[in-house]
Amino acid sequence: MSISTFFKSLIDDFIYTIFPSLCLMCNEDQPVKDGILCFHCLSSLPLTDHFEIRENDALEHFEGRIQISQAASLLYFQKDSDIQNLLHNLKYKGQDSIGTFFGQRIAEKMEKSPYFVNPDVIVPIPIHTKKERIRGYNQSTLIANGISDVLKIPVVDDVLIKSTNTGSQTSLHRSERVKNVTNSFEILDQSAFSGRHILLVDDVLTTGATLEVAAQQLLTCNPSKISVVTLAIAR
Template sequence: MPLFNDILDMIYPRYCMGCDSLLDSDDVVCFDCMDELPYTDFFKHDNNPIKEIFYGRIIIQHGGSLLFYTKESLTQRLIFNLKYENNHHAGKLIGILMAKELSSTDWINEIDVIIPMPMHRKKQRVRGYNQATIIAQSLSDNLNIPMNEEIIIKSIHTETQTHKTREERWQSMQHVFEVKDKNALAGKHILLVDDVITTGASIEACGNKILSIENTKLSIATAAYAL
């Protein structure tokens, strides 16, 4: 709804999420704050903390996070606005920046399809959208790689996992994802996209499902890496 958004911009001018300065209509972060974004540069290195998270758990070809996620950081504000404030512009920006980083890797052309981390339909109904899909769609648009958000679904709703041990989390995650069309993914290299990575438990569970399909390869890209 571009026209509707233009009208909204006239009524509600946008302010930089970093410093509150007034912005030109389509931005969410000003030039100065853009320069200050805490890039991890993980995509530039084949061995990085994201690859390390999954050592001995699942085999991933390539993996990385765009930004460091720390408390009170601009990354946190971008993610918060994307997740809870219905601010799709924040997700689009993340997708654009991620696409830029990924286009300079020597492997992005191997990716056949981008899949956003699935969200349970109940949760999505409440929120109205899946924030990982916003990032994945922007990434897809900017890299010209197809995105598919229907092929894998989260069929079991999981409660917050923070009180559980890693083993308990792993156990409870094993059957929550469902692949709707295995044939469509067979032989494909899939880039799984999520907003923030912490323990990697849900990525591992979803990744396991993907890797159980014949001849698939898995790579991972997340917007932010929580230390």
């Protein structure tokens, strides 16, 4: 072994020890891009066509319920899939880089979309401060930050807040979810979004109940319009 090869392998070993290349989607030990996904997972992401189609199944969740200008999710989500694993790693395993990474991918899709107009402000769906303290972050804020990196639009995460801790919604139906989250959001500054186009951001679109209730609160601020993006949509 030459000295340069020796040092190279030493550096590789060192980097590997500091940054183990575990794919955050399939959890396999593979070479990963940007410390996130292996080549296989990156090339087989279940992408939606929402950014190319105006009347898509994300927007459908809100039709007849609330005025949402445009909606899109980046990925399809199924139970017991690798995407569920990815979202679990984002939400509960401290893998915050997943949020920023996919936020950036959402923004790239928005830039190419004929239907998405750049918003004035990005608002993540808040979680209760107690939950955020335990988790260390709000996963929707991470996604919003990734979008902001690319579009250079500010994230405002201190006006719409979650004032009641509503607990898990997973076992509830849509109407129960709406009931459960109604009045759980609060606006701290009514003038903050007046006349502005808000992009509301969440991690997963399941029934749309949380986004609907949050958007209802935001409408009391008289924004010019509200658009919605999420990292994934359940099907």
